[in-house]
Amino acid sequence: MVRGYFNYHAVPTNTERLDAFRYYVTDLWRRALRRRSQKDRTTWARMNRLAADFLPVARVLHPWPDARFDVKYPR
Secondary structure, eight states: OHHHHHHHHOOTTOHHHHHHHHHHHHHHHHHHHHHTOSSOOOOHHHHHHHHHHHSOOOOOOSOOHHHHTOOOOOO
């Protein structure tokens, strides 16, 4: 789900919002893990390691519109 969201929204100047989305998903994941345990020891350091292993990194995949629509027809 996160990879699909990043693929759709990975336009230039949107990486800050993608990083915020990744942080929010990591926070929800951390809360779910904390709820499932009576003796929770889930720290942000551990969650950052899990996120680095399982969540994709936000990066720009689509070019600027002027580069994307710069098609020359041979007519």
